[in-house]
Amino acid sequence: ILSSSQKVVAVKRLENMVKEGENEFQNEMTTIGRTHHRNLVRLLGYCHEGTNRLLVYEYMSNGSLADFLFKYERHPNWDERVGIALHIARGILYLHEECETQIIHCDIKPQNILIDEYRCAKIADFGLAKLLKPNQSMTSTGIRGTRGYVAPEWHQNMPITVK
Numbered sequence: 001i002l003s004s005s006q007k008v009v010a011v012k013r014l015e016n017m018v019k020e021g022e023n024e025f026q027n028e029m030t031t032i033g034r035t036h037h038r039n040l041v042r043l044l045g046y047c048h049e050g051t052n053r054l055l056v057y058e059y060m061s062n063g064s065l066a067d068f069l070f071k072y073e074r075h076p077n078w079d080e081r082v083g084i085a086l087h088i089a090r091g092i093l094y095l096h097e098e099c100e101t102q103i104i105h106c107d108i109k110p111q112n113i114l115i116d117e118y119r120c121a122k123i124a125d126f127g128l129a130k131l132l133k134p135n136q137s138m139t140s141t142g143i144r145g146t147r148g149y150v151a152p153e154w155h156q157n158m159p160i161t162v163k
Contacts, residue, residue, distance in 0.1 A: 009044060010060065014053035025053065031101045032126050039091030041114055041124040060122065062115035069110060080119065087121035088113060095123070 029046050036042070047054040062068060065084065068076060076084065088108070095103040105112075105123060112125040 008059040010057045012055045012057065014055065022048070028126075029055075031103070034101075035095070035099050035103070037091060037094040037099075038120065039087045039122050040094065041122045057124070058116075060114035060124070061117045062119065064111050065113035065115060065121060066110035068115050083119075084113070084115075084121040088123065091121075091123040 025048065029043070033043050033046075041060060042058045043055060044058060045056040047056075063071075068084075092105070092108070095105060103126065105126065107125065108123065112123065114122050114124045116122060
């Protein structure tokens with residue numbers, strides 16, 4: 001709970017950070033901090049001290065999409081599932097085409113989709129995200145992400161794109 005506003009937040013601690021990545025970390029936090037869309041979990045702030053990193057996000061009271069689909073007794077009906085799919089698609093569209101710095105998330109999976117109190121799905125965990133420079137439509141990188149959710153072109157050593 002933030003004492004100034006009595007607002008509940010989520011704090012994520014990043015592990016295995018190296019001091020040499022300081023500039024890259026700050027650039028990514030600045031970029032991600034400027035992304036504002038109703039289908040993205042909002043980064044409220046961050047703290048870095050030496051190799052310690054904390055990220056402060058808005059709190060998502062209904063947990064992850066994985067919980068929503070598999071853990072709870074009541075499962076979403078067809079219309080709710082379509083709504084969730086649309087929320088995710090809108091978030092991805094924003095990341096790929098509408099935000100100032102295009103972002104390829106690299107790890108879209110049910111555990112990285114969080115559901116708020118109004119059952120609005122939001123994309124979370126940009127820990128593996130690849131930021132694209134202006135006018136850059138593709139990039140090459142080592143395989144990132146979770147097995148089973150990684151784009152097939154990565155396994156073929158092809159560049160990833162916003163498509």
